[in-house]
Amino acid sequence: MLNSLSKRYLLLVLLCPAFHCFGSNDRDTTTVNDLLARARTSWTAGKLDSAEIFYKQAGQLARSIEFYPGFLEYTGRYTGLLYSQLRFDEALEVATEQLTVARQTGDKRKEANAFNNMALQYQEKGMMRTATEHLVSALEIAEQLNERQTMQKFYSNFASIFFELKDKEKSLHYARKGYALAREMDDSVQIANSLVNLAVSEVLNGHYDSALLHSRQTLLLQHKTPQATTMTAYINLGEIYRHFKRYQESIDAYEKAREMINEEASDDYEVRILSGLAGTYQAMGQLSLAGKYIDGVLSLAEEHLSKIELRELYKQAAEIKSKLNLPAQAFDLLQKYTELNDSLVNHATRMSVQELEIRYQTSDKEKTLARQELRLSQQHNQLQRKNAWIGLAIALIVVLMLLVAGGYLVRKQKRKANQSKRNAALLQARLQGEEQERTRTARELHDGVGSTLSAAKMHLYTLQVGIDQSKAPLCGKAVDLVENALHEIRSLSHNLAPEILLREGLEYAVKSYCARVSNDHLEIQVYITGQLPGMPEESQLLIYRVIQEAVNNIQKHSGATQALVQLGMENDQLSLVIEDNGKGFDAAQLRSNGIGLYNLLARIKLLNGDYQIESSPGNGTAISLALAVNRKSGNQVA
Incomplete structure (x- = not known):
């Protein structure tokens, strides 16, 4: 169930307001804008019936006065409302209207959004080839316009389609492209969303260490991102911890997500949390509890899940019922899973999607070559038209x-x-x-x-x-x-003088130090993810001192009772995260006047590392360090 939740949150792309009037007076257009704002407020407050009424009124008025920007705003947002309620056929009709008007008005950006919104509905209906066709069209337009934010979302959507088709490499490829664009834009919300999507694809590929690291990085950004992203990250963590057989941490993660459910959250969050708990208790061998949670899920599933998501739930429920020695129920659920799976994903569908993706890649390369040839031709013609003496003089200057x-x-x-x-x-x-x-x-x-x-x-x-x-x-x-x-x-x-560092290496030295410092007042946990590379002794000592300074600051100033030191290696990057549950401080007022903080930042500077310190009063402190390391030689990359 991990993929479904991440997809549901990440894929929705709504149109942004762009209010211009064609053939209407200011009073009418103001009324349309006011209705759209009231609809958005009602949706946010969980009053979906009121939101739908306001959206329909806005759409009817915008159509009657030919207020095209307002009508496109209505179609984009109303499609999102219908999509969130699993009313995919109705959403498809509205998104089709969105595409028609966008083409009539020549608005390419809104045309791309319309193609994407239609792709979402086709994907939920299990029509993967049609969904891919529309998504390719959306992505081609976004690339022509160089709309980087929109491209980032579309790459994530592509990753989701290949995730549904269990194409591991393609799913991870597009998830990484989306994350790279989000990092380039330095957008915290999009970075967090991309990290969630990347973690899902990494789980599919069996890269659980990386998935764990990226999920924890998502939580470090939770005060900058919507609550739904944080809930999704906790649900993903629940599955990742279950893979590592850290069952109590898995249950804790699901419960944290469950505590965040409120009236604004859609009911499908509860479905995914309950199914995750059922899976964890099943792995623990507590089948009665697993059966209890899966029964609670099945009573909600058909109302709140799409066919694709329902398919995975039937499979999970069949396995639990079989282990509970309920063969009749297990057979019935397995039959439902088989019927849905055969109707949604078959070999022909998978091959069709692959062909479309290859066609997109080929077309993209051809367009790039054509643009290069056009630029060369234009430059050649301009040079021929210029006077040779003037050209020479300009060249000399x-x-x-x-x-x-x-x-x-x-x-x-x-x-x-x-x-x-x-x-x-x-x-x-x-x-x-x-x-x-x-x-x-x-x-x-x-x-x-x-x-x-x-x-x-x-x-x-x-x-x-x-x-x-x-x-x-x-x-x-x-x-x-x-x-x-x-x-x-x-x-x-x-x-x-940590001689143990030189004798036993960085991992053993860090664990030994944290165990030695831990006491009844401060518990320090150490997690090492991945295989740490061999590094020069100078670099190891600097990293050890960074950890030592940070832990010393926690002991002296934070008032914390728990702290976490996490070292991880992904590709050629060493990641260090140090967190505590202390009193925190205002990070915006951070100054490096203190000796401990000055020494810590000085060592990070020598390591050529990127660091981030996040804290707020009452919410603890998190220090993150990313350091480029040559995997083959273990040398630090300058």
Whole structure:
């Protein structure tokens, strides 16, 4: 059920307002706009019947006064309302009207949106080839207009279609393209939506470590994104944790999503949460609970799920009923699954969609070549029309200007590079000096103070043997104090000079440090996802110190009771996330004046890493670090 929820949230593309009047007066167009606004408000408040009435009134008035932008706004939003209620046939009719008017008015952007909205309805009806045809048309128009935000959404839609067809590689390919565009636009909402879609495709491909990492990254953006995205991320996490057999965390994730359900959320969220809980309890062998949840889902499913989603639910329910030794019910459910599966996805459908996708890819390459040939031809004609002497003079002037500007830029860049190198060298020298001083201090503590305390403890033990019994407790207390001091000296020595890092590597050192720091007041959990590469000792030490500084800040300032340190490797990128449930702070007022924060940011700078610090009062703090690493050599990429 993981794919269905992500798709339902991500695919909807509505038209944006563009109010221009054709053949109507200002009062009438204002009335249309007001009706659309009231409909949107009612929809947001969960008053769907009122929203539908306002939308229909707006559409009728816009049509009667030939207010085309208002009519296109109505068709786009009303299609979305019908789609959310699984009224796909009615939504298809309205989206078809949207396409007709968009073509009549020559509005290519709205034409692309209409094609996409029609594709959504065909996909939900199981007409995959027709859905793909319309989506290809939408994507071609968006690429012609270079509408990057729209292209990003359409790529996600393509990923969803290939997900339904169980085409793993194509689904992941388009999900990654959508995520890359969202990152380029630096849009937090679209990044979060793309991360959800990417996690779904990664689960299909068995990349559970990456899916876990991307789902957790989605939750880091939850205060910038709609609640539905956060709910979707928690539901995805539930399935991912179930794969790792971390069943309690799976149940907790589903319950967190369930707590977020309110009147504004559509009923299909509850369906997916209940089916997820049923799957987790089934994996745990608690079949009675699994049966209870799946019965609750089946009573809602036919009303709130499309045929594609209903197919997967029938399969899951049949497996649970079979294990509960209810063969009649299991057979009935399996028969329903088979009938739906045969009608929705067969070999002919899959081949048709593949042909359309190949045709799109080929057409895209041909258009690119044609545009290049056209530009070359235009440049050639312009050069022929110019006077040779004028062209030569202009060329000389341009060359001189380029030489002057190039020399200035080269000198400027060289000065900037030299300054950057000097700053980096000074920073590295300072940190190396700190490490040397740490090592010297640790050695003196261990060999000097530690040895003295060990000798003192031995003398006290010797005295304790022949001492007066009345003074024995005092002597024993002195021994305990010396023992505690010796333990503190050893712990401080280990923190100052982590020899374990050089002997056992970064993963073992981080786990050992966090276990040593954890206590009754602060529990620190460590998760390592993927295989960490071998890295230079300098880089490992810098990463270790970043974690140490962050954990030290949590202990001193956050008031947290729980903290998480997560290291992960995906492709050639090392990801580090450190979170706590403490009191947090206003990230907008963040300053690097504190010594701990200054040292942490200085080490991140030496690692050439990208970092993000997110926090707000009462909501804890999350520090994220992304570091490029050469997978083959383990070297850091500058």
